[in-house]
Amino acid sequence: MVKTLRYLAYALLAVAFSACQKEPSTSDLDNDYLVYTDYDTSVDFAAFETYFIPDSILIIGSNYEAEYWKDDSAQQLIAAVTAQMDNAGYTQVADKAAADLGIQMSYVEKVTYFVGYNNPYWWWYYPYYWAPGYWGDWLGWHYPYSVYYGYTAGSLLVEMVNLDAQAGENKKLPVVWDSFIGGLLTSNSQVNLQRTIDGIDQAFEQTPIW
Amino acid sequence: MKTSKYLKFAAFCTALLAFATPSKAQLFPHTYINVDWQMGVPLSTSFADKASGWGMNFEGGYFVTPAITVGPFISYQTNLESIDRQTLDLGDGSILTTNQEHALYQLPFGVTARYNWMTKRVFQPYVGMKLGACYAEMSSYYYVVKQYSDSWGFYMSPEIGASIFPNPDYRMGIHMALYYSFATNQSDVLIYSVNNINNFGVRIGISF
Numbered sequence: 001m002v003k004t005l006r007y008l009a010y011a012l013l014a015v016a017f018s019a020c021q022k023e024p025s026t027s028d029l030d031n032d033y034l035v036y037t038d039y040d041t042s043v044d045f046a047a048f049e050t051y052f053i054p055d056s057i058l059i060i061g062s063n064y065e066a067e068y069w070k071d072d073s074a075q076q077l078i079a080a081v082t083a084q085m086d087n088a089g090y091t092q093v094a095d096k097a098a099a100d101l102g103i104q105m106s107y108v109e110k111v112t113y114f115v116g117y118n119n120p121y122w123w124w125y126y127p128y129y130w131a132p133g134y135w136g137d138w139l140g141w142h143y144p145y146s147v148y149y150g151y152t153a154g155s156l157l158v159e160m161v162n163l164d165a166q167a168g169e170n171k172k173l174p175v176v177w178d179s180f181i182g183g184l185l186t187s188n189s190q191v192n193l194q195r196t197i198d199g200i201d202q203a204f205e206q207t208p209i210w
Numbered sequence: 211m212k213t214s215k216y217l218k219f220a221a222f223c224t225a226l227l228a229f230a231t232p233s234k235a236q237l238f239p240h241t242y243i244n245v246d247w248q249m250g251v252p253l254s255t256s257f258a259d260k261a262s263g264w265g266m267n268f269e270g271g272y273f274v275t276p277a278i279t280v281g282p283f284i285s286y287q288t289n290l291e292s293i294d295r296q297t298l299d300l301g302d303g304s305i306l307t308t309n310q311e312h313a314l315y316q317l318p319f320g321v322t323a324r325y326n327w328m329t330k331r332v333f334q335p336y337v338g339m340k341l342g343a344c345y346a347e348m349s350s351y352y353y354v355v356k357q358y359s360d361s362w363g364f365y366m367s368p369e370i371g372a373s374i375f376p377n378p379d380y381r382m383g384i385h386m387a388l389y390y391s392f393a394t395n396q397s398d399v400l401i402y403s404v405n406n407i408n409n410f411g412v413r414i415g416i417s418f
């Protein structure tokens with residue numbers, strides 16, 4: 001009996017030494033994508049009528065030069081955003097100078113970069129992102145809300161800028177809506193593409209402004 | 211975690227002493243030591259409230275009278291729960307759609323007191339009460355993120371149990387207990403809140 005108790009003691013001690021705080025298995029978290037959206041609650045989105053979207057997606061990678069993604073897959077993703085904007089009642093225009101809203105899409109290809117920031121001017125420090133000058137005479141970006149992004153490989157960013165905002169050398173271009181879609185990478189490129197489209201649809205669906 | 215290392219070191223030293231002195235009737239005079247596996251389930255908590263066996267309890271006591279013991283205790287418990295994909299309104303325009311893994315970790319420690327019966331018999335029942343502090347960590351794992359908040363609270367835990375010594379002269383036996391615990395911890399993660407932590411559980415282990 002004493003021998004049995006001693007074995008029991010060894011087993012208990014083995015359990016005690018093996019773990020104190022148990023971490024859950026996170027393997028299942030890879031099976032689905034994440035969609036995070038944020039918007040400026042002070043903006044009347046019904047006041048906007050038109051939007052412009054570029055024909056390419058910026059790639060955030062390890063290159064020092066800006067890269068753009070333009071192939072058929074990119075066009076399908078752009079079309080998914082366009083369809084959602086049209087469904088929301090906005091009209092696409094070919095001239096960005098005539099648009100009320102601008103849509104910029106970025107795909108994080110390689111880098112891992114986490115941002116949890118209350119300072120709306122953090123984009124100043126991120127290289128080779130969409131340049132504010134692409135949209136007009138603005139100096140830098142402005143997020144009217146806190147920004148929390150997790151930049152990991154296989155993430156898509158979709159952001160909406162207010163092109164009706166006052167421009168000027170010292171003015172910042174406000175990003176009035178943004179979405180972060182993560183967890184898009186699997187070994188199957190078709191699955192990745194469909195996941196991304198589903199993520200775009202979810203981003204618009206979960207935003208209660210249109 | 212430093213607390214974990216100290217805890218394991220203390221348990222390891224205790225075990226070495228216990229196994230190195232098999233001929234002694236009692237490791238320390240007028241004392242007892244328990245090392246228990248613990249299974250608990252949080253009650254009335256909508257966060258990670260599934261039963262879990264990821265817990266241990268360590269305690270010792272000194273017989274201040276033939277029936278009453280007083281001593282320190284420390285225990286830990288993690289409860290887990292998988293959360294299916296859902297959309298969470300985080301407020302102020304922020305909305306998140308994801309699946310999650312929730313974890314509620316509790317680490318209470320303090321003083322334990324027991325009233326024991328039949329301390330010379332094979333079967334030695336008791337009633338006890340633990341009082342102390344409780345550190346708790348409430349975590350949500352999603353995507354590649356662990357978001358958590360920790361808190362401290364007051365802890366109390368009544369329990370009933372028994373030690374069984376096959377040979378009362380050789381104080382090495384089995385310990386079993388049922389316990390309820392209440393802690394005043396409060397914390398929030400995402401849209402989830404914990405306001406007081408109640409547990410019900412079982413402990414099974416060794417007593418010497």
